[in-house]
Amino acid sequence: MIRYALRCAGGHAFESWFQSADAFDGLAAKGMLSCATCGSTDVSKSLMAPKVGSRQDASETPLEAKIAAFRRKVESEATYVGGRFATEARALHEAAQAEDRRADKAIYGEANAREVRSLLEDGVPIAPLPFMPKAKTN
Known part of the structure; x- marks a missing residue:
């Protein structure tokens, strides 16, 4: 599983999990990704730093x-x-x-x-x- 920081054409930022990089690319190519705020299907990956966590991070926020x-x-x-x-x-x-x-x-x-x-x-x-x-x- 991989988590991507995403951004829509309207400038809204959000995150989502994908099975793989290929899974993201396939869904994006089919227009199956959409912004939860505005519904835009023009969604792309944005720059994100890897998260190095501790055991504490494993619990839900x-x-x-x-x-x-x-x-x-x-x-x-x-x-x-x-x-x-x-x-x-x-x-x-x-x-x-x-x-x-x-x-x-x-x-x-x-x-x-x-x-x-x-x-x-x-x-x-x-x-x-x-x-x-x-x-x-x-």
């Missing part, structure tokens, strides 16, 4: 623990819809507008930048998650 707890909550209470996220989110939004009880369903999945932009423009309430679904992790 408070932020990592909160993200892990949030992930468990989302995965236990919401339905994973994968690449159908944009279609499902739009259908739930339309059901909510019609005051249909089925709109109370919570979902999560993936959407590309164009789909996200369209959902936001149409007033569909969505938000990025601070983690990748297990089906998409390297």
Whole structure:
């Protein structure tokens, strides 16, 4: 496993783990990497120094623990819809507008930048998650 410091075209900095350098290159070439802040798929590696840690570094930080707890909550209470996220989110939004009880369903999945932009423009309430679904992790 390798961790890269990444930066999107919009200047947002973030980190992610990859199985290998080739895994990063393959995902980047297919446009499967995106900025959690703005959704840009124009993502590149940025300069980072290697981390030399101690045994103390092996434990989770408070932020990592909160993200892990949030992930468990989302995965236990919401339905994973994968690449159908944009279609499902739009259908739930339309059901909510019609005051249909089925709109109370919570979902999560993936959407590309164009789909996200369209959902936001149409007033569909969505938000990025601070983690990748297990089906998409390297």
